[in-house]
Amino acid sequence: MSKVAVAPVGDDIAVAVEEVFAPFGGIGSVLGRKKEVFIKVNAVDYKSHSYTYPAVVTVVARLFRQAGARNVYVMENCTQAAFTRLVFRITGLDKAAKEAGAIPLYLDEGKQAEIELPTLGYKVHVSRWVKERLIDARDENLYVSLPKLKTHSMGTVTLGVKNQFGLIMQADRIRDHNYNLHRKFADIYAVIRPDFTVIEGVFAMNHGHDHPEGLVDRCAERLDVLIGGDDTVAVDAVGSDIMGIRPEEVEHLRLAAERGLGTIDLEEIEVIGDREPFRREFTSEILDVYPEDVRIIEGKERCCPEGCSLNTRMVLQYLYVDFQGKGGFTIVMGKGLDEEELEKLEGKAFVVGDCAYEEAYPILSRTLGKKALRVARGCNNLRDVLGGLTPLMGVNPLKMVPLPPLESLGLLLNARIHRTTALVTPLIPR
Numbered sequence: 526m527s528k529v530a531v532a533p534v535g536d537d538i539a540v541a542v543e544e545v546f547a548p549f550g551g552i553g554s555v556l557g558r559k560k561e562v563f564i565k566v567n568a569v570d571y572k573s574h575s576y577t578y579p580a581v582v583t584v585v586a587r588l589f590r591q592a593g594a595r596n597v598y599v600m601e602n603c604t605q606a607a608f609t610r611l612v613f614r615i616t617g618l619d620k621a622a623k624e625a626g627a628i629p630l631y632l633d634e635g636k637q638a639e640i641e642l643p644t645l646g647y648k649v650h651v652s653r654w655v656k657e658r659l660i661d662a663r664d665e666n667l668y669v670s671l672p673k674l675k676t677h678s679m680g681t682v683t684l685g686v687k688n689q690f691g692l693i694m695q696a697d698r699i700r701d702h703n704y705n706l707h708r709k710f711a712d713i714y715a716v717i718r719p720d721f722t723v724i725e726g727v728f729a730m731n732h733g734h735d736h737p738e739g740l741v742d743r744c745a746e747r748l749d750v751l752i753g754g755d756d757t758v759a760v761d762a763v764g765s766d767i768m769g770i771r772p773e774e775v776e777h778l779r780l781a782a783e784r785g786l787g788t789i790d791l792e793e794i795e796v797i798g799d800r801e802p803f804r805r806e807f808t809s810e811i812l813d814v815y816p817e818d819v820r821i822i823e824g825k826e827r828c829c830p831e832g833c834s835l836n837t838r839m840v841l842q843y844l845y846v847d848f849q850g851k852g853g854f855t856i857v858m859g860k861g862l863d864e865e866e867l868e869k870l871e872g873k874a875f876v877v878g879d880c881a882y883e884e885a886y887p888i889l890s891r892t893l894g895k896k897a898l899r900v901a902r903g904c905n906n907l908r909d910v911l912g913g914l915t916p917l918m919g920v921n922p923l924k925m926v927p928l929p930p931l932e933s934l935g936l937l938l939n940a941r942i943h944r945t946t947a948l949v950t951p952l953i954p955r
Contacts, residue, residue, distance in 0.1 A: 526795045527756040527788050527793065527794050527795070528548050528549070528759075528794075528795045529754040529759050529794055529795070530544065530546075530547070530549075530752070530753050530796075531751070531752050531797065531800045532544035532545045532750070532752075533749060533750060534581075534727055534749040539587075542585055542588060542751065543588070544751075545751050548797045549721070549754070549755055552592045553593070555721055555755075556589060556593060556667055560593075560596070560665075561598070561665070562589045562596070562598070562667045562669060563598045563630075563666060563667070563668050564585060564589075564597065564600065564627070564671050565600055565601065565671065565688055565689075565719070566601050566672075567672040567683065568601040568603055568609070568612050568613065568691075569683075569734065570604055571607075571611075571615035572736060572738055573741045573745065574728040574730060574745040575730065575734065575735055576612070576673065578727045578728070580621065580727075581723075581727065581751070582618060582621045582622065582625075582671065583624050584625075585625075585671060586621075586625035586627040587625035587626065587627075590625060590626050590627070597625065597626070599629055600631075601618075601632060602652070602692065602693075602694065602695065603633070604695070604735075605695045605698065605699075606907050606911045606912075606948065608631075608633055608937065608940045608947035609632065609633050609945075610936050610943075611926070611928075611933065611936050613629055613631070614928070614932075614936060615926075615928060630652075630654060631940070631943070632651075632652040632654065633652075633694065633695065634652075634946075635652060635943060635944055636652075636653040638650070638651060638653050638655075639656075640716050640717075642712035643715050643716065644712055645701060645705065645709060645712055649693045650694040651692050651694065651717075652692070667720050667721075668717075668718075668720050669719060669720065669721050669722070670688045670719035670723070671723050671725060672684050672685050672687075672722070672725070673724070674725065674726030674728075674729040674748065674750070674752070674768065675734045676770070677733060677809055678810070678811045678839065679702075679830060679831040679836070680707065680710065681774065681775045681776070681809045682775055682809070683734050684722075684764045685719065685724065685757035685760050686711070686757055686758060686761050687710050688719075689713045689718075690713060692713065693713060695948045700904065702903075702905030703829040703831055703905075706829075706832070707775075707780060707831075711781045711784065714781055714786060718757065718786065721754070721755050722753060722754065722760045722761075723751055723752070723753035723760075724764045726748045726749070726752065726803070727748070729745070729746050729747075729750075729767075729768065729805065729807070730744055731743075731768075731805075731808065732744045732807075732810065733809060733810070733811040733839070735839055735843075737814075737842055737843045737845075737846035738846075738847050739847050740812055740814065740846060744812075748803050750800075752767070756788065757787060758782055758788060759788050761778055761789075762789040762790075762794060763791070763800065765778070766791060766800070770809070772791065775789075811838065811839060811842065812842070814846060815838070815842055815845060816845045816851070818853050819852040819853075819856060820854075820855040821838075822862065822866065822867075823859040824858070824860040824881065825863070826860045827880065828859025828860070828880075829904065832904035833858040833878035833881070833905070834858065837877050837901075837914075840910050840911050841914060844915065844918045844920050845918070847925075848924070848925065850914070850918030850919060850920045853872065854875060855873070855875070856874070857875070857885045857889070858877040858880070859878070859881055864888060867885055867888045870892065870893065871893070872897065873893075873897045873898070874893060875899045875900075876900045876901070877901045877910060877913075878901070879902055879903060879904070882900060886898070886900065899917060901913050906948075908948035908950050912951050915950070
């Protein structure tokens with residue numbers, strides 16, 4: 526049977542971390558003779574509680590250093606529209622790593638290599654660090670996944686298996702960020718699997734993964750729990766169960782289990798520790814808070830919740846709640862659009878996704894004119910969705926970053942010098 530440890534987090538985080546590793550022989554046993562440790566955090570964004578708690582990162586990195594690791598790296602490649610160096614600075618993850626004697630590793634910077642997704646059948650790019658250290662030299666290095674306990678509007682949950690999605694470059698995340706998304710998660714996990722996973726649940730996130738700050742009180746709940754083990758799929762199954770989500774209803778977990786990459790059968794998992802105090806009934810559905818004067822037209826044949834639909838709604842909600850973004854325009858997305866409805870549209874419109882672009886753009890460019898249109902191609906082109914909505918809603922992208930503009934620009938320049946491939950939102954609307 527797979528083992529999964531559940532530990533309460535008290536005043537001393539180190540005690541909880543050691544309790545998670547204890548059923549597997551302790552941190553020294555997990556490290557073994559390996560000298561380099563790579564810790565993959567979840568730092569998708571810098572909104573409150575959306576990222577791995579920095580204090581837990583410091584403790585985990587420090588304990589591996591004390592166990593004899595020569596080098597410990599804390600790594601991530603954040604979501605589109607931002608760059609990892611910026612996210613680490615705002616969240617304090619860079620400071621958390623350095624306090625433990627670890628090295629921040631920005632996976633959007635530097636040289637890349639290709640890996641092939643086994644069932645989707647195409648190649649994606651990862652940092653050369655990932656290819657050389659975590660795939661080619663797999664037996665020489667320890668890979669630890671340290672995700673957040675969160676639901677996910679498009680992936681149901683975002684735990685250990687999905688944490689691997691952050692290893693691929695932002696541009697490669699756009700393709701198949703649709704009805705194939707769970708299959709893509711399982712494919713990446715099949716290629717790159719952690720040796721050990723610890724889900725950090727100091728705060729757990731309800732209603733999706735990337736809430737506006739103005740709604741954080743309705744989304745974040747303090748649980749003070751860690752969940753860990755060497756079977757990431759089983760760890761995710763227990764994490765999902767704690768959030769009130771049946772593991773078999775999480776498609777990427779089901780796919781991983783069907784491929785023999787772990788178990789989601791709770792009857793086949795030995796849970797060490799008491800999970801009952803932490804059980805909740807969470808949902809992956811985002812809150813229904815949007816500007817009333819934005820009209821959304823979706824295709825009747827398809828409008829993938831894993832891509833265009835929820836990606837766009839999340840950004841719309843974020844700009845509306847946190848930056849008082851205005852409405853007064855129409856969003857068009859999906860496949861199977863009503864041509865007569867499109868012909869009658871007036872004012873400004875935002876065309877999202879390739880399906881809508883092919884069907885709606887020729888009509889709307891003729892009836893409204895190209896100057897009245899903004900476009901975001903691809904299934905989940907977050908950079909261009911944000912780049913399209915900010916001017917429509919009257920939001921200045923520079924004011925969205927909680928740092929002085931000169932500091933933000935300095936970090937961006939440094940990232941550019943180090944050859945970042947991050948898809949950063951344009952400061953001046955295109």
